[in-house]
Amino acid sequence: MKVNSFWVQRSPWGHSFTIICSTESQYPGGSFHLFREANIAKSQSAVDLSASFSFPEADFSHEGKYSCVYEVILSSRSFRSPASELLVITITVHLQQPSIPRIAPDGQFDVGPQGSAIPWGHSFTIICSTESQYPGGSFHLFREANIAKSQSAVDLSASFSFPEVEFSHEGKYSCVYEVILSSRSFRSPASELLVITITVHLQQPSIPRVAPDGQFDVGPQGSVITRGHSFTIICSTESQYPGGSFHLFREANITKSQPAVDLSASFFFPDADYSHEGNYSCVYEVILSSRIFRSPASELLVITITASLLPIIGAAVSAVLLLLSVLIIILLVKRRQKQRNKETNLKCSFKKRGSANTYAGGSQDNKYEDDDEADYENVGT
Incomplete structure (x- = not known):
């Protein structure tokens, strides 16, 4: 008598599987015993010299080495066949790779080939999701090799919010889905990397061509001021980063600096002299998280001093x-x-x-x- 066993050796956790035992014995009417290791796991009467042993929900307790034995009773005496070849059952948990978006809900992402650029001080959100067949797990958001945040999955997704962006938030992010099955923890492969870069964009300041004391004579070559008169240069910006300061440049050198008030600064010259002639420009500077950022220089204001006729x-x-x-x-x-x-x-x-x-x-x-x-x-x- 020859006993055979048929079944795929790997079965996903939670799924059903069946072990079928059969024989070509010349003694029908017997029964099959399904052994797990050295113990009988299940027994069933043979139907057409075969038996199906069903497991409706695979669990890790079902892992092991299985074999079939055919038993027949003849004249009140029991006879058993040799055990079949071993069938090794392994319960698997396959978690899909999560996805990670490159667009934040608040629209502050600037998606490019190098990653996502977010303005300093703005909020952004990273959403992780999966199509796993194992709900009820949680997501871990990794920054480089360390877990930055963790959150339980809701409908197989999780949102990680950053209400106020700092430079410490720069880095490479990835998502990992984790599920606990039968007291065992399983993690999915990491998602693709999302590179976060924090940016500071300062607008170009404006510089006027008219002084409050009316001594400017605006012409195609710039502004002409009578020697001995006072004049004022006003710098302003529409920056989203208040609290900075303005630097007034004459040629390539800073001639005056002043804290910004309502995003503007007035540079007063009480007595115009020939030494004040030159090309002037404004630069707005702001300090964010101990880092210094400067705007592009404004357009040039050409100052020319002329002699008084008095x-x-x-x-x-x-x-x-x-x-x-x-x-x-x-x-x-x-x-x-x-x-x-x-x-x-x-x-x-x-x-x-x-x-x-x-x-x-x-x-x-x-x-x-x-x-x-x-x-x-x-x-x-």
Whole structure:
């Protein structure tokens, strides 16, 4: 008599499987005994010289080495066949590789060939899912080789939220699904890697071409400021990272720095000088998690200093006044000199008349003297 056993050696946990024993014995009407190791696991009467041993839900207790023995009773005596060849039953648990998305629910993912870029300070969520036939497990979110977060599966998926992104969240992430079956733990293969990169994007600041004190003269070459006047350069930005500061560059060097107030800063120059000429630009700087980030430089503001016309006008007016004063003095001197010459001529004429009258007699002389004195007084007045 020959006994055969037929069955695939591997069976998934929780599934049903059947072991069929058969024989070609010439003594029908017997029964089969299914042995697990050295003990009878099940017995069943033979039907057409075969028997099927069903296991409706495979468990790890079903693992082992199985064999069949055919038994027949003849004349009240029991006869058993040799044991069949061994059938090794192994219960397997196959967990599928989970999937990991490259899009966050809040839309902050920037998906590229190198991974996903997320702005600093924003939130993002990593969703792990599987199509495993073993529900009730949990997901582990790995960052590099370490578990970052764990969560029970709901409908064979789990969401891992990061409410405020830090640079410590950068790295390579993967999901692993774990299930416990009959007190044994089983883990799926790791999902594909999701590379997370944290980015800081600062917008280009704006720089105006008009000063609050109105001393700018805006032209195609830039802004022209009169020397000695004050002017102000205002830098502003629409950055999503407040609390930073502005640097005002002149050519390639920082000339002034100031903390931002409402995302703007005013750089005041009280007295414009030629040393202030040059190409100016603004840069916004912010410190996030002890790291320094700078925006691109603003467009250039060309400052040109021109001389003031007031000193020239003042000097010209002073020169004119001085010239007029000199002319007036000269005219006055000439007038006085002319008057003195006239008086001198009159005195000389009086002396000549006096000499002539001396010879004419004393009484007449006195008369002429009186008349001359009167004439002199009239001329003097």
